[in-house]
Amino acid sequence: MSRSAKLLLIVLIVLVPVLLYGIAKGALYYKAKTTVDDFVLAAANHADIRYVDIDTDLRGIVTVNQITVQPSGYQDTIGIHSVRVSSDDPMFFLRGGPSDGENRSPPPQLGFEVAGIKVPLHSDLINAGLAGDAGAAPTDAADAPEAIGACANGLNIDPAMLQQMGFAELTMDLGGRYRVDQTTREMSLAFDLDMHDIESVHANARLTDVDMQTFAAGGAPQFNLGDLTFAMRVNPAFGRQALKTCAIGTEQPVQEWSERLADQALVQLEAQGMTLGHGLSSALRRFYAEWGEFRLEARPAKPVGLMSLLFVPPEQLVSILGLRMSLNDRPIDDIGFEWKRPGGQGLNALLEPTPQGESDGPRRPPSRVLMRREFIEVPVNAIGSYIDREVKIKPRGEPLREGVLKRISDGDAEVEQLLHGGRFTVFVPLREIESVAVLELRQIEPGGG
Incomplete structure (x- = not known):
C-alpha cells in the first residue's frame, strides 16, 4: 500500500466516527428543535x-436554555433557566412522541428537571389572580373576633404574604423521574420541588406488580404500593419570619402565634373529619414552633393495592401501610388518629346493608388508632436487611448503640446517632455485635396493654 493510501486510510478511520457522531447529534438536535418549536407554535x-x-447529548439528554414565558394579555414574563429531559433510551428523542394514532412504548426511564423558575410577585398576572380570590372566602367576624392581619384564617403562604415578607419574586426548581424494570415488574417514581428559601418537598415511591402491557401501550397501569417516602421541609428562618408577619397589626406577640396557627390547623383537620391523637397533635404544635422537616414513610409488610385501601377501616391504615412519621429526625411515637370518612368507612359501607335497628340511631364514632413503638430482636446475621431503620446494637463489652443504621461497609455497621442536637456516626465491628433489635410499630388492640 502506498504512503498516500495509508494516509487516506488513517484519515478515514479518524473522520468516519466523527462524521457519524456529527450526523447523529445533528439529527437529535433537529428533532429536539422541531419538537420544541412545534410546542411553542x-x-x-x-x-x-x-x-x-x-x-443535546447522545446519551439521551436534551436541554432547552433561557426560556421566557409571557402569558397572553399580560405584560410580565416568567423566566426559566433551563428545562432538561433525560432518558436512557436516546432513540426516544429521535422517534418523538406518538402521532397519527401510532402507539409507541414509553422509554424504561424518563426524567425532567425545570431549574430556575422565576415568578415576579408584583406582576399583573399575580395581581389578577389575587383580585379574583379577594372575595372567595370572607372572614366571619363572629367566629374570629381578632380576624385581622395576614393570618386571620390560618397560615396561607400566598403571593400577597410573600410580598409582605419582603419577597420580590418566587424562585423554584422542580423535577420528576421514573424507572421501570421489565423483569421484576417494578417502577420507581420520584418528585422534587424546591421553593428557594421557603420550603421543599421530596417524594419517592416503589410500585410493584406493574401492568407492563398497559404501560407499554402508553396507558395508566395497575400496580401495588411497595413503599413510599414523603418529606416536606419548611426553612426555619422563613417560618420564624412568617410568625412575625402574622403578628403585624395584632395585639398578640409572636410567641403566641405559633400556638394559634397550630390550633387553627387542628380545627381545619377536624372540619375534614380527622382528629389527631396526642402524639400527632403535639408534633403539629412543635412544627409550628420549630419548623424544619416532617417525614412520612409507608413500608407495608407486603405490597398493597391502593384501591383495596378504600375498603379498609381508617383505624387499620397505620398498621397495614406500616406508617412511620418523624419531625426533624425525631420519631413521632404516637401516630394515632380518628378519621370519619365522608359517606361511611370505605366503599364497603356502600356494599354492605345497614343492620336493622341501626339506620336511625347515631353512628358509633371511629376508634382511635394507638400504636406502640417496640424494639424487636432480630438475628445478628440479618442486620444488613435493616438499612435506614432505627436499631439498638449491643457490642461486646461496649455501651449500647441506638440510632439509624446507615450502611454495612468494610466489616462495620455504621449507626447515625442524635446527640446534643447534632448527628454523629459510630462504627461497630460486625464480629463484636452480640445482639440487634429493630424498632417496630405495633397497633394496640382496644383494651389491650
Missing part, C-alpha cells in the same frame, strides 16, 4: 414562549 394563542438555545 401550539401554545401561541395562550403565551409567547421564547428560548435562547438547545443543548
